Amino acid sequence: MLTDLLGWVLDAIQAIDPALRTVVAGLVMALETSALIGLVVPGDVVVLAAATGATSVGSAALLTAAVLTGALVGESIGFGLGRRFGPALQTSRLGRLLGDEHWERARRYVQRRGGPAVFLSRFIPVLHSTVPMIAGTSGFGYRAFLAWTAPACLLWSAAYVTAGSFAATVFRDLASGLKGAGLLLAGLVALVALAGLGVKTLLVRNERPYLEPGAADDDAAGLVAGAHRAH
Numbered sequence: 001m002l003t004d005l006l007g008w009v010l011d012a013i014q015a016i017d018p019a020l021r022t023v024v025a026g027l028v029m030a031l032e033t034s035a036l037i038g039l040v041v042p043g044d045v046v047v048l049a050a051a052t053g054a055t056s057v058g059s060a061a062l063l064t065a066a067v068l069t070g071a072l073v074g075e076s077i078g079f080g081l082g083r084r085f086g087p088a089l090q091t092s093r094l095g096r097l098l099g100d101e102h103w104e105r106a107r108r109y110v111q112r113r114g115g116p117a118v119f120l121s122r123f124i125p126v127l128h129s130t131v132p133m134i135a136g137t138s139g140f141g142y143r144a145f146l147a148w149t150a151p152a153c154l155l156w157s158a159a160y161v162t163a164g165s166f167a168a169t170v171f172r173d174l175a176s177g178l179k180g181a182g183l184l185l186a187g188l189v190a191l192v193a194l195a196g197l198g199v200k201t202l203l204v205r206n207e208r209p210y211l212e213p214g215a216a217d218d219d220a221a222g223l224v225a226g227a228h229r230a231h
Helices: 002-015 018-034 043-051 057-085 093-098 100-113 115-121 127-137 142-175 181-211 218-226
Strands: none
Touching: 018 043, 018 057, 018 127, 043 057, 043 142, 057 127, 057 142, 093 100, 100 115, 100 127, 100 181, 115 127, 115 142, 115 181, 127 142
């Protein structure tokens, strides 16, 4: 029953035109950071789903490129919005929905950590949507911003596409000959989800001194961050 249901879901995803599936994944990634859409529709869910339809190395590589491009475009737009509108973003209707606490958390993180905050925020919930905008408002140079965010986006894109494609491929190979193939896929998905959650939890725990108010000396940290703001 579970195997049949999962097989139907994977077949439905694979039946979608590959170009459309790739474009949608890239577009969602672009919107995730440029318009805070990721707070409503997590990009990782969309990318994992799209990756289950990538049945060859070529299609997986193309999807990874689209997701990477979308992420870089979205983060660049977010950075540009921050530079253009500054603190007004926080007081906008969408910014107020997010709440001052999340904006201030991102602001502290960029101020205290500089470039590493841009890199690591790609893997931390909420911050991956707010840090690019805050970096734009803080005087961070775009070239420095891109130098930190590009490798993070590449690592994120490759990891999620590989995980989704690998899980689906294993399921398809075993579905016809193994009774518990559905449970195996469910276990693989759960394992990927737990691994992702574990990495995010570990990152948040390690970065807490830079995220929480009063947990680090802002003046000293500001000198560190300033080193990464060269244009």
